Amino acid sequence: MSFSGSLSGVTAEPNVQWPSNGLSEVPFRVYTDQAQYDLEQERIFKGPTWNYLCLAVEVAKPGDYVATTVGETAVIVVRDAAGAINAFVNRCAHRGNLLCLQRQGNVREFSCIYHGWTYDLLGQLTGVAFEHGVQRQGGMPAEFRKDEHALPRLRTEELGGLVFGTFDPATPDLQTYLGPDVTRGLLRVMNRPVHLLGRSTQVMPNNWKLYFENVKDTYHASILHLFLTTFRINRLSMPGGIYIDRNGGNHYSYAKLDYAAEDADYKAAKLRADSDVSLHDNSVVESVDEYGDSISVQILTIFPGMVLQQVRNTIAVRVVRPRGVDKTELDWIHLGFDTDDEAMTERRLRQGNLIGAAGYISMEDGCVGGFVQRALHYNDDGSGLVMMGGHEAESQPFRASEAAIRGFWKQYRTLMGA
């Protein structure tokens, strides 16, 4: 009996046919095909990409570790005695057992609960229980060498307090990967020491790419998210634009806000007291220009699965975790800065109502991908269109555009060989 056929579906060739006319058509099957999903794990998440691992402050001291995932693959991130941050797969070399069961902690070494094999903080195998047998009976064969069984490592880099990892030795260094614009955007937001305000996970009934595209989609914001328009929250003259890196997959979009005009508008609204269309309590949107550059929204993505957001005074990392062809977990990691006083923390917490699973201007993103996924169920022939703002994936000084989505598909197709 052969196992190389299509019995499991895993080894079958992908069924996705790409249109030949550029980046502005996306075959629907790319969101539904199991073989495509399996190939993404190999070529994208284990391929030449940088994946968010954790905050540097989460592994501040030697022995501090975080157990996380890159794509579907379980990995451990740990700071060693020399101060370096190491990452390796969370899988014992012996029988493949998970080494780390807790999400976070501090250890001197990693010890497998199953048969007691131990690893140091660099992922080197240091101990094998009963390696030489019991009373000279049993034990490992003479040719067994512990140094041939280190845990497969990821290369790590840190930028702006965020730790990234890559499986592929060929991945360029992080700043080269991001390009100068996206690097600048990341460092603009992460310009001071941060701490965790809290985290939550939103479970979405859709393919991971539908969410990642949504974040890159600057076209939908004022159409799907009616909160700001319904309550007439000032959106006067918000100049903005999109930066997309050379390979397409990383981007940031931004918009500016006239903070002084907005403040005057609230005061006027209070006088009018037309509570029918205005908020009872404006503190959910009352923001300060903490970066001093009038940018009130900056959404930045790092291919394949990280988002860094500044929405007014909310700062958050979102991590897109594929969990099957039609399931995605979105981790929200809310941040504050160590320089924040109580008033600033309270401001961030109140504005926190704008984002997350219950966010006034983000909750719809949790369901719209599921609506697409449902519509594609056994109806996934043909292609969708992403041609707003042209057919290319270049930076643009406006936001009524799908350029950043096209950029995603540019890098995706390069890595998938499509």
Next chain:
Amino acid sequence: MDDLGIRLGVQELIGACTDCIDEDRLEEWPMLFTDPCKYLIISRANHAAGLRQGVMYAASRGMLLDRVMALRRANIYEPHHYRHIVGPIRVQRVEGSVAVVHSNFLAARIMHDGITDLFATGRYLDRIDMSGPQYRFSERIVVLDSEKIDTLLVIPL
């Protein structure tokens, strides 16, 4: 007020709150709180770690009213409702005119097409103001057992 009177008053307020959420009389919900107040939905993990970020937060009755107005007029989601089962309601202690009350809850989510899931379980940590003619929440912290939320959270818990 005697202990039994407090327990009955507290039970009535918690029952009224559950009713107006589950029976879609959400406009009545903010009136069950003092102004200012604190309403926070937060995961057990964040709460235990002393982290303050939740998924829904209000510090005034106005913010509660805005939650209701937004879900009626602005936010887009599939119609659904909850069915809460609130478990033992226990008055932990009385501090002057404030009762500190803990209870457990299960909330099922019933979608418009009938699909029913266990949406959330957790604990209500309440501070109930008994100084007025009507008991009101001065603080209600909804501690969710899980930090995972399916799809979205729009109706308060």
